[in-house]
Amino acid sequence: MRVHTLGSGDPEFAVVACLHGDELCGKNAIERFLAAEFPVKKPLKLVIANEEAIEEGERFIDEDLNRAFPGHENAASHEDRLAAAVLDELDGLQVLDLHATVSFPEPFVFYHRLTPRTRQLLQATGLSRAVNISHVGGGLINHVDGVAVECGLKGSEEASDHAYDVLVNFLASYGIIDHEHVGSDPDVYRVTEVVPGAGYEFLGVNFEEVEAGEVYATKEGEPEKVADQPFFPVLMSTGGYDHLIGFAAQHLGMLSSLEDQPDED
16 A cells, blocks of 8 residues: 655545556546645645555455455455555545446446535535445445545546546645635435346446336346336446446435435544
């Protein structure tokens, strides 16, 4: 794990990249930000997490780091140990976690629980879509006060550009750097179902509604996947997961129309 701490004093915010070693957009964005040498007005922590997996060009070494939290410092698994170390670095911080996907080219943001601080984090990304992922267990943002951005297609220059734009907008929104920025009011979705299946061809488009009775995935020799009720696909793809087609979600409305849940002590 590589950690850069900028500015003087104790940071309130951190940006995390490469929980998955084959998703380099966040690393590229952090390195581009460091090279730009922005004057930092408030302290900031930048974390490039799974350096070993990056070196190997793999998603992980022993197990998916984003499913290993909270981890154990004396575990046999590399990612299990690393998960504990990452959480130690992020203790008490508000977190922007950068990822890439194979399913959708445009950036969107995940969150677990809509608190007043989470609302501000979502707005600070400047993005137009947000997804409540609390139906799915695990993940870094289930263990920290933070949001996770899917920046675009894995390996693309566009994903790295999106990651950089989100990072800069986020930091400027909190006054960590001086830069133009926007606050957004994203359309919000909530994942309601994990859709299993291996080897299916996904026929739809993420964030475009699948109507009841519509065929949305096919596989030779297997029954078609037909929607029992309308839903919005999220992270659905052909071959993106080993045992999943992706996730089904419902549309909740604009962020500004939703009520916060109170902060937990």
